[in-house]
Amino acid sequence: MRTERRTPLNRARVLDAGIALADTEGVDALTMRRLGGTLGVEAMALYNHVANKEDLFDGMLDRVAEEITLPDVDLPWRDYARARAVSAHTTLMRHRWAAAMWTARISLGPARMRYMDGALRSLREAGFPAGLLDLTYHAIENHIVGHALQAQGFPLEAAEMTAMGEGFLRTFPTDRYPDLAAHIRHHLDHPTGDDFEFGLDLILDGLERMRAVT
Amino acid sequence: MRTERRTPLNRARVLDAGIALADTEGVDALTMRRLGGTLGVEAMALYNHVANKEDLFDGMLDRVAEEITLPDVDLPWRDYARARAVSAHTTLMRHRWAAAMWTARISLGPARMRYMDGALRSLREAGFPAGLLDLTYHAIENHIVGHALQAQGFPLEAAEMTAMGEGFLRTFPTDRYPDLAAHIRHHLDHPTGDDFEFGLDLILDGLERMRAVT
DNA sequence: ACCTGAACACCGTTCAAGT
DNA sequence: ACCTGAACACCGTTCAAGT
Numbered sequence: 001m002r003t004e005r006r007t008p009l010n011r012a013r014v015l016d017a018g019i020a021l022a023d024t025e026g027v028d029a030l031t032m033r034r035l036g037g038t039l040g041v042e043a044m045a046l047y048n049h050v051a052n053k054e055d056l057f058d059g060m061l062d063r064v065a066e067e068i069t070l071p072d073v074d075l076p077w078r079d080y081a082r083a084r085a086v087s088a089h090t091t092l093m094r095h096r097w098a099a100a101m102w103t104a105r106i107s108l109g110p111a112r113m114r115y116m117d118g119a120l121r122s123l124r125e126a127g128f129p130a131g132l133l134d135l136t137y138h139a140i141e142n143h144i145v146g147h148a149l150q151a152q153g154f155p156l157e158a159a160e161m162t163a164m165g166e167g168f169l170r171t172f173p174t175d176r177y178p179d180l181a182a183h184i185r186h187h188l189d190h191p192t193g194d195d196f197e198f199g200l201d202l203i204l205d206g207l208e209r210m211r212a213v214t
Numbered sequence: 215m216r217t218e219r220r221t222p223l224n225r226a227r228v229l230d231a232g233i234a235l236a237d238t239e240g241v242d243a244l245t246m247r248r249l250g251g252t253l254g255v256e257a258m259a260l261y262n263h264v265a266n267k268e269d270l271f272d273g274m275l276d277r278v279a280e281e282i283t284l285p286d287v288d289l290p291w292r293d294y295a296r297a298r299a300v301s302a303h304t305t306l307m308r309h310r311w312a313a314a315m316w317t318a319r320i321s322l323g324p325a326r327m328r329y330m331d332g333a334l335r336s337l338r339e340a341g342f343p344a345g346l347l348d349l350t351y352h353a354i355e356n357h358i359v360g361h362a363l364q365a366q367g368f369p370l371e372a373a374e375m376t377a378m379g380e381g382f383l384r385t386f387p388t389d390r391y392p393d394l395a396a397h398i399r400h401h402l403d404h405p406t407g408d409d410f411e412f413g414l415d416l417i418l419d420g421l422e423r424m425r426a427v428t
Numbered sequence: 429a430c431c432t433g434a435a436c437a438c439c440g441t442t443c444a445a446g447t
Numbered sequence: 448a449c450c451t452g453a454a455c456a457c458c459g460t461t462c463a464a465g466t
Contacts, residue, residue, distance in 0.1 A: 008430065032459060044460080045431050053459065100314040103364040106382070113391050120393035134400045138364065139413035145363055146356025152318040168320070177327050179334035186348045199353035199417070202424075206416035222449065246440060258441080259450050267440065 062109025077126030276323025
């Protein structure tokens with residue numbers, strides 16, 4: 001049985017395979033050799049399509065950014081900000097490894113530039129003055145990334161989550177840290193965790209109030 | 215010239231050396247061999263004091279948590295939350311590598327447990343009901359971590375920052391992303407970035423309002 | 429143009445051996 | 448009790464060589 005010669009690699013296929021590997025096995029499992037393996041190719045072949053591992057991550061990140069739905073530019077700023085934040089949040093939940101790189105990397109691809117520029121434009125057109133605008137943008141963005149990073153510590157499956165928590169609480173010094181114990185128990189009872197939109201609306205409400213004043 | 219026999223290693227010295235190395239050279243430069251080198255010891259000797267690299271990071275993180283000043287428990291919740299958030303923020307700015315691990319790791323040492331338990335206790339005693347309390351805690355925490363992660367992408371020195379930005383803007387498609395370009399320019403003009411407290415107060419104000427209602 | 433083999437300078441970690 | 452040498456199974460990356 002002869003294995004068919006695969007269609008030649010290209011950058012997009014390398015990036016997508018990288019995302020798939022990081023999604024399923026974790027970002028630590030993403031090595032050039034393993035990534036090559038999933039594509040039926042030696043590790044060195046990847047260097048024809050990405051400059052190095054940094055460039056690979058930057059490319060993966062921008063491809064993730066493409067998955068974020070940018071709202072209609074004519075929406076009121078609050079609806080625009082809310083819709084884009086929710087979409088960014090959903091996307092980062094699908095690709096949890098991306099959270100730690102999301103704002104920490106300076107290198108921006110076109111999709112991330114569109115994302116940022118659109119958000120900033122919406123705020124400016126809503127009348128946020130220069131200084132407040134940048135603070136506003138970061139307040140929202142920090143919440144998105146902070147939440148995604150927090151979610152990273154938890155397993156994806158609810159059952160797995162419960163098992164982890166039970167084992168955790170068994171050895172936990174509940175009497176010394178009663179409030180923390182209650183907090184952990186709360187996480188076990190509410191594994192879905194819709195607290196993203198709670199914090200988001202808190203921020204958006206505050207921003208609307210500030211905008212009205214200035 | 216004979217080198218004096220050093221006082222034997224212990225866990226605290228290993229952790230502190232790890233923090234110092236990560237602070238100065240970046241977390242990627244923190245390898246067991248290099249860390250051993252800074253302590254005048256072979257890499258393998260470290261395994262007498264930390265179980266493995268995971269354990270090393272967990273230990274370092276808890277030592278960082280010790281640097282956070284926990285406010286007086288008798289303070290009103292808003293003052294407590296604000297003081298602890300500002301102290302956590304200052305600490306994470308000193309140890310930027312810690313941001314990505316801060317909430318993503320489940321393994322908690324005693325210092326982080328004290329930090330979390332104290333924060334949760336203050337909110338509970340202020341009358342936040344069970345459900346709201348956990349949302350509140352995360353809203354604040356997400357902001358701290360989100361901001362720290364965002365700061366990670368920027369160099370520490372103002373001069374270095376300006377140089378980076380100038381080079382960045384030179385090749386930047388300003389006409390295609392005018393609002394993003396303005397945002398970057400804003401970052402260059404305000405390298406200090408006191409936007410942490412802006413977002414923090416936004417959240418705290420919103421929380422106080424919710425607490426008053428319930 | 430794209431891929432591979434061999435090689436280099438690293439990693440984390442184990443373990444028997446030293447003091 | 449603490450440290451080391453040697454070793455193992457990996458890394459990212461370069462480069463000459465193959466098709």
